[in-house]
Amino acid sequence: MAETLEVDVLIVGGGPAGLSAALRLAQLQKASGGEPLSIAVLEKARDAGAHSLSGAVLDPSALRELIPDCEAKGVPFAVPVHRDHVYFLSQQSKFPFPIIPPPLQNHGHFIVSLNELVKWMAAQVEKEGIDLFTGFSGRDVLFDGSRVIGVRTGDRGVAKDGSKKSGFEPGVEILAKVTIFCDGVRGNLTKELVPRLDLAKNREPEQYAVGLKELWEVPEGRIEPGTVMHTLGYPLLQDQFGGGFIYAMPHRRVALGFVIGLDYHDPLFDPHMAFNRFKQHPFITSLLKDGSLIRYGAKALPEGGWNTIPQTYMDGGLIAGDAGGFLNSMRLKGIHLAMRTGMLAADAAFESIREGDTSAASLKRYQDKIDAGPVRAELYPVRNVHQAFGYGLLAGLMFSGLTLAMRGRWFENLHGKPGHKRMKMLAWYYGLDVPASRTSNATTIDRKLTFDKVTNVHYSGTSHVEDQPSHLLVQTEVCSSICGPEYGHPCVRFCPANVYEIIREAGHPPRLQINASNCVHCKTCDIMDPYQVITWVPPEGGDGPQYNGM
């Protein structure tokens, strides 16, 4: 007999959006008194923050609004930003930008570990007595017609062959008056909601990037804590979107990473290799020399901006945070927007429940709050930026400059194409000259500065129950037939964790092998596969990376 639970508000996702929503609800309750709301937060990671990864340079405005005395409560701001640098990298050199473009000016901001920040926020949520259920994944949305009535969590204790192990626990049906979906970039539940309720009508297609990040420990005095660097150029080509970041933290820690738009043309391109090449740039190498790798991770980012955000309200439901695409791709910031939208979703849910009406019409007030306040004010002017980069680096930069100057006024909305559709077929991209090496941007790995994916994954702390069905659902007929000749099996390259391998045995068609337990839950495969035959679903609750310090 499956467990059921009934709450007033169910928040799916214990990241900055979900935890802000929970804290805001607690505040609203205290302020208004009356019948207390029952609230539950679901988080698939074993511990709060374990799956949270970001650069990150935090704009603290939203957090200070939510918790004015956060600093007194020990919020883990690692270090204030002391100095900003932006460089254009060529293969051997770096050219500083003469001025720091205003969106990349970080005065007043803090370098943080998102993992640490989420852990701290979770502690605040616990202090409020709100149930934060870690180790529980949101598997399916529960509907009553077109009304969202809750979420069903994943089964636990299912064997690889689908049979029930002796400790089997069926998923729990959690019914709620309002469900706030904060399931992150390419969230599996939001992915279900959008087409089913036609929430993306008249919106631009979503666009994404993937961020690969490492945490290093470097010798004393190598780089001053509080230094923020962003790079453009090498190793990316003109038609590839992305760039690098280096953030210096206290205790000799350096967070560095590389973001690559998931809309590149070259099917033989490997984002992880690009990260390795980035580290091989003399400047980056000099920063990391004699250091040691502490942690590795990867995660997709929603880059499409304002015009790609779906309708965020529905009967019984709201979408906040990265799941809705609330990220400012020009400022490279989304955490404060996740918090803000989480808070606004809490406001809307609270008001609607108190009024006894949680229909879409009533919950629309969430969108109104977004439109009326700092969220739209920030995202609307930069709504076309990522789409402009679709025309190349130069165009993107020029457009960014223009749009800043014109405060976002533009005579039409630029259109984007879903990233996976921009990947060209081998024959188209290479003609007859397909490179012998199956990776176009390969470089030599030394396992001291640069690493192969398998070694890197080891440092993500990711672990999964071995005996469970694969959580990557793939229509493998494609892998054995057309994918090889058409795209050369790009999943092998775009996955930063070596989940996908193609096994070639004499006399057999190519076979896809899925190393599901390497998965770091970045969602790149779900996004980037050109045939869209990969669906990421949550593995057993508690599984996945351990992003300590990330």
Added chain:
Amino acid sequence: MILVVAEQRDGKLNRATLETVAAAQALAGGDPIKAVVLGQSAGAVAQELADTVSEVLLVEHATLAVYTPDAFASAVQQVVASAKPTYVLFPHTYQTRDFAPVAALRMGGALITDATGINGTGAGATFSRPMFQGKLSAEVRHQGDGPRCVTIQIGAFRADAVKRASAGPVTPVAVDIDASAIRQAPEAPFKEAKQAVDLGQAERIVAIGRGIKSQENIAIAERLAKVMGAEIAASRPICDSGWLPMDRQIGSSGQTVAPKLYVALGISGAIQHLVGMKGARTIVAINKDADAPIFEVADYGIVGDLFEVVPALVTELEKS
């Protein structure tokens, strides 16, 4: 003086006792070493040890015929009280784990378990032991004034390294143990086929990786394992493909082992595998790829085709 507590069952000396004597000899510097044998009708065992130590104390009592923690802890406590050793060494066996902590506590002594090495000699010595499942090695020292107890990890010292001299005396020692005060009533031990393979107990392991290419080829590795008296194990991809059961997997998602000999065939040495086996005493790697990371942890490496090298090894081993 260092006292070695011997282990025997039914008149058969546990080889680990000799390893413990070897450890005592490394620790002693110039100090005398004695052994104590506990049992009933254990004279022959005591005699076996006579040429390894300066004196063997033979403690025979009806309550010591069959092992119980109550009787053994009491016996050791009494022997130590009269012999007053500086150190008391035990082999780190399941039996020792069952009673040594009690004996140490009653004697007011400190116990360091699972020692793999000894640094220095005599009273100032420190001991190496694994911590965090072998991820770290700790150097520890005793604190307090009582007898310093140490249990020695099986295989850390070599039984054949024991220095022997002319046989010393075997001295009977009386102890007073009240049979009615023994709280444990053990039944006879029995053997059971274990369901899962415990690679952790294997002395030699032959492990196969992707280089084996197909399930049929595993037979080549099995032949080598047989002639070596080794267990078969595998890296992850082999078990993922279902060619060997999951309980044969070595690595971060399988078992961690530290056998005397680990032969890695066609294993590249991904870090996930290395963490499961790099504690092995002797590592042999055979791989076609000279750059394979496995060679970084191997003691002996052969860059070659395992399909040629392994049969050659089997032939060579079968010769003797």
Added chain:
Amino acid sequence: MAMKIAVCIKQVPTREWQPRLNDAKTWIREQDASYELNEPDAYALEEALRLREKHNGEVVVCAAGPTRVQQVIREALARGADRAIHVEDESLASADAAITSAALAAAMADERFDLVLTGLQSDDQGHAQVGVMLAERLQMPHSTIIMEVQIESNRLRVKRELEGGWFQWIAIPLPALLTIQSGINQLRYATLKGIMAAKKKEIKKVALAGGLAPAQQIVALALPTRSKQTHMIAGSAPEAARELVKRLREEARAL
């Protein structure tokens, strides 16, 4: 016959944790570690819960450790333990078995447990002593590395694991202490209801008893280094095989 069962649990770094040392190299850098319930203790807890289901009674988890140990105490309560005793002190994070067992004994003595279960050893320091020392301090008979527990009126019959595939049944009177081997049962998941109920369960905080002396001291911790060089053996397959066997026999003495 209702039984009062104690389970001693420890919080240890996760299996995936990469060791990093503090500056003095006498302990690990805790900030980098993720923690989890010590695996053998999880099986001890499961065994206790099953015994309570069979015989009625109460399961009390006892832990000695810093504040962060709350994580595993809550997990144990969420899985079904009835209440908890936490000897809370930051120094217990790196304490040896002598102090840990003394701290637990002081907190547990008055409870007069019928049965105490511990894991056979911890995955961090791995002394394999706390359980046995605790039995002595609580003046209980004990047995170690237990695979199966049977309770018959006022005594236990337990199956003990010996080396090499051998086993042994032993009878001991209650009250008693057992150290439990990993893998003897199937661990249950904490349910949502269990997690919610855990919040209301009692966690009695106890201060660390004073004047406890350690029995050992960690002088230094280090990553194990390989002092040996790799000998690459060249030649044809038969030549290399011959050379390897010779070296394994004579040099390494591994055959």
